[in-house]
Amino acid sequence: MKSPCTSGASMPASPLPPHPEPEPDRPIGYGAFGVVWSVTDPRDGKRVALKKMPNVFQNLVSCKRVFRELKMLCFFKHDNVLSALDILQPPQIDCFEEIYVITELMQTDLHKVIVSPQPLSADHIKVFLYQILRGLKYLHSAGILHRDIKPGNLLVNSNCVLKICDFGLARVEEPDESQHMTQEVVTQYYRAPEILMGSRHYQNAIDIWSVGCIFAELLGRRILFQAQSPIQQLDLITDLLGTPPLTAMRSACEGARAHILRGPHKPPSLSVLYMLSGEATHEAVHLLCRMLLFDPSKRISAKDALAHPYLEEGRLRYHTCMCHCCYSVSSGRVYTADFEPTATDRFDDSYEKRA
Numbered sequence: 001m002k003s004p005c006t007s008g009a010s011m012p013a014s015p016l017p018p019h020p021e022p023e024p025d026r027p028i029g030y031g032a033f034g035v036v037w038s039v040t041d042p043r044d045g046k047r048v049a050l051k052k053m054p055n056v057f058q059n060l061v062s063c064k065r066v067f068r069e070l071k072m073l074c075f076f077k078h079d080n081v082l083s084a085l086d087i088l089q090p091p092q093i094d095c096f097e098e099i100y101v102i103t104e105l106m107q108t109d110l111h112k113v114i115v116s117p118q119p120l121s122a123d124h125i126k127v128f129l130y131q132i133l134r135g136l137k138y139l140h141s142a143g144i145l146h147r148d149i150k151p152g153n154l155l156v157n158s159n160c161v162l163k164i165c166d167f168g169l170a171r172v173e174e175p176d177e178s179q180h181m182t183q184e185v186v187t188q189y190y191r192a193p194e195i196l197m198g199s200r201h202y203q204n205a206i207d208i209w210s211v212g213c214i215f216a217e218l219l220g221r222r223i224l225f226q227a228q229s230p231i232q233q234l235d236l237i238t239d240l241l242g243t244p245p246l247t248a249m250r251s252a253c254e255g256a257r258a259h260i261l262r263g264p265h266k267p268p269s270l271s272v273l274y275m276l277s278g279e280a281t282h283e284a285v286h287l288l289c290r291m292l293l294f295d296p297s298k299r300i301s302a303k304d305a306l307a308h309p310y311l312e313e314g315r316l317r318y319h320t321c322m323c324h325c326c327y328s329v330s331s332g333r334v335y336t337a338d339f340e341p342t343a344t345d346r347f348d349d350s351y352e353k354r355a
């Protein structure tokens, strides 16, 4: 596998052969809320991804969820976040039951890359992690929690460019701590301990926990906390991090806190992270431990994680030949003034609060 920054770098999982014949349309993914097809846009002949969102008007909850996702897809302007290129108009308003969204076509996703036999170099891991955090910093600056960060929601193209996708569970952060937020979020393996412990209010640190799990999975090529149930999920986490102090369980529900306190006192065993792979260097494990903190208020932010020395090479690699924000001239590379831009505005969800 080539490094992500050599010319013609490609992910061997999906080497793209030249296509002299027009490629047939085909399904490429099945999400919880729709099917994604790889199609040719007849208007310009370009290959794009077409997502069908079926039965969107079935009930009010589904209407609101789809509307929120579409609004977000149209709001995003960032190279590491998937956005809508177009939304197709229904041919007739009377049979308007499904919505079709066109997005950029990406060849694969990080789950497929991780389970494939292709080697993942330290360069790959760094440039992937850099882009995940770069996209997440942007989302969090817009006030958006993704709430389902997992390898399958991180699309990757043949040049190792990565984009965060699937905003079906995303929402705007809730500053009012008395407001309850749903716990039906995040695929279990990537679910933060505060959600597993029944916290009714959480912040964007839940996304950072998921990124930490993915970082470890990139290093070790296997799911870090692969449990059969939410309780076992919590047990696997405390096996690694040790029994949390009471202060780290402030927002937990009584039953979950009792479960932890009833069990044996566990010491942390973080040194096992060095055994994930030969790429698990001091710097890598240091950053990983800052993401996998039990207490969400102590967990590192996307912005601060991007300032960690482990990500310097990923940043350089990304902006040397993969980004759209810098460019080359005959005398060298002209770099952007802001390597990890924030959103210019916060995502406005005030329409949801109107009756």
Ligand SMILES: [Zn+2]
Residues within 6 Å of the ligand: 318, 319, 320, 323, 324, 325, 326, 335, 336
């Ligand atoms: Zn750049």
